[in-house]
Amino acid sequence: MSYSFRHLSSTLIDAERLLQLLNTNPSVMDQENAKDLVIKEGKVEFQGIDFAYDPRKQIIKNVSFEVDGGKTVAFVGETGGGKSTMLKLLFRFYDVTNGTVLIDDQDLRSVTLTSLREAIGLVPQDPALFNQSIRQNIRYAKLDATDAEIEDACRAAAIHDDIVSFPDGYNSKVGERGVRLSGGQLQRIAIARVLLKNPKIVMLDEATSAVDSAIEAQIQEAFRKLSKGRTTFVIAHRLGTIVEADQILVIDKGEVIERGTHNELLLLGGKYYELWTKQTAGAPKSRVENKEGSTAPSANVEPLIGSEQG
Numbered sequence: 001m002s003y004s005f006r007h008l009s010s011t012l013i014d015a016e017r018l019l020q021l022l023n024t025n026p027s028v029m030d031q032e033n034a035k036d037l038v039i040k041e042g043k044v045e046f047q048g049i050d051f052a053y054d055p056r057k058q059i060i061k062n063v064s065f066e067v068d069g070g071k072t073v074a075f076v077g078e079t080g081g082g083k084s085t086m087l088k089l090l091f092r093f094y095d096v097t098n099g100t101v102l103i104d105d106q107d108l109r110s111v112t113l114t115s116l117r118e119a120i121g122l123v124p125q126d127p128a129l130f131n132q133s134i135r136q137n138i139r140y141a142k143l144d145a146t147d148a149e150i151e152d153a154c155r156a157a158a159i160h161d162d163i164v165s166f167p168d169g170y171n172s173k174v175g176e177r178g179v180r181l182s183g184g185q186l187q188r189i190a191i192a193r194v195l196l197k198n199p200k201i202v203m204l205d206e207a208t209s210a211v212d213s214a215i216e217a218q219i220q221e222a223f224r225k226l227s228k229g230r231t232t233f234v235i236a237h238r239l240g241t242i243v244e245a246d247q248i249l250v251i252d253k254g255e256v257i258e259r260g261t262h263n264e265l266l267l268l269g270g271k272y273y274e275l276w277t278k279q280t281a282g283a284p285k286s287r288v289e290n291k292e293g294s295t296a297p298s299a300n301v302e303p304l305i306g307s308e309q310g
């Protein structure tokens, strides 16, 4: 028993190290006098941010915004505009070229990377699982989690029933010789991991591939629970999921070209309106009337972000 626990722990720690290595940029290190990040309400600020992966091509141009603790901001825009890059800067996978990124008034460059990454949970588009049991795959978010904590997180992420339906339940191995998980199940497992980690700031990189609408609703419900009371960033591909976000930033060629709530942006009649119209064209829809008396299409999609949060 003690051998197997030790064995398990070291495997998990190796997995964690591997992930860190994959995400490590050698130019980003702790400053000599770095302090641990102190999280209060989870306020995030981007102040005049410029960034380039290669100095010959500027990717992010003078981006500023502020998100209060517990609120939700969504990034939308055409592919390649810089949405993922903004999240990488918040994780400090890279340092900004100009400007400052702050969490609760602390410059990210002045805090330790470990404390920064403990404060943030990511639900990636395509979560990676290790060739281990489902339970181990979730536990790596919190090595000392009890089985009950893991199962609670899975219930909240609406994946528990799927897991117990597998022949070996939580002990089912994933991967080539184990159970095959669908994209929707993987995302809910990733949500369970972040619930277990319990960070103050969460990020969701919404999958681009469309999933069945019942699964989509389950993912959205799980993510709504995750975002409650946490500062939330969403890279949204389906705009119907973010209609209740506190703030939507439209990113184009590295710049914020529009910002506001869903209704404000529809009324503006600019890029967001264009994207929304494109996405909802052809879908059965109702029409909502705007203040000018013209109409804007509305998607038949449940919002990802519940109005109760924040």
Ligand SMILES: Nc1ncnc2c1ncn2[C@@H]1O[C@H](COP(=O)(O)OP(=O)(O)OP(=O)(O)O)[C@@H](O)[C@H]1O
Pocket (backbone or CB within 6 Å): 053, 054, 059, 077, 078, 079, 080, 081, 082, 083, 084, 085, 086
């Ligand atoms: N590691 C990297 N090295 C060099 N260039 C990169 C790197 N990652 C992204 N880019 C470039 O930065 C720009 C912004 O990419 P980013 O992935 O942030 O856009 P995005 O808006 O998230 O796109 P998508 O919706 O397709 O995910 C693109 O031109 C991309 O090619």
